[in-house]
Amino acid sequence: MEKPTQIQWRLGERLFKDRNLSRTGEVSCADCHQSENFFADGRKRSIGVEGREGLRSAPSLLNTVYHESFFWDGGSRNLEGQALAPFDSWIEFDLDFEIARERLM
Numbered sequence: 001m002e003k004p005t006q007i008q009w010r011l012g013e014r015l016f017k018d019r020n021l022s023r024t025g026e027v028s029c030a031d032c033h034q035s036e037n038f039f040a041d042g043r044k045r046s047i048g049v050e051g052r053e054g055l056r057s058a059p060s061l062l063n064t065v066y067h068e069s070f071f072w073d074g075g076s077r078n079l080e081g082q083a084l085a086p087f088d089s090w091i092e093f094d095l096d097f098e099i100a101r102e103r104l105m
């Protein structure tokens with residue numbers, strides 16, 4: 001994977017911290033993947049919109065670019081797909097991706 005440009009880096013950071021990407025405006029990627037916790041959440045189970053509890057803890061995102069598989073069970077092999085997964089999750093963002101995209105316009 002190529003090194004991001006400064007603009008891509010800043011855009012990524014902004015989207016990562018944008019709570020408006022969750023249906024209720026409560027949760028961003030950064031709320032579960034916290035920079036002060038090595039991009040993990042330090043909880044037994046992660047918490048998404050409306051206090052919904054996930055099945056697992058949010059793993060650290062450090063060096064994920066070098067991983068060949070993702071999730072605790074290695075069940076996913078696509079890094080780009082990870083950024084879309086929270087939209088489909090009832091627990092995490094619970095928001096149709098198209099609506100999220102409109103919110104960014």
Ligand code: HEC
Pocket residue numbers: 016027028029030031032033046047048049054056057058059060061064067069070071072073079082083084086091092093
């Ligand atoms: C509600 C908490 C929550 C939010 C919000 C969330 N995640 Fe996660 N994330 C998790 C959990 C829990 C896992 C592990 C899932 C599993 O193993 O089944 C995970 C896994 C991942 C992984 C795979 C890491 C690995 O090594 O397996 C990536 C990458 C990731 N998330 C990126 C993101 C991005 C980007 C966003 C925002 C668009 C985001 N996450 C939002 C909880 C969250």
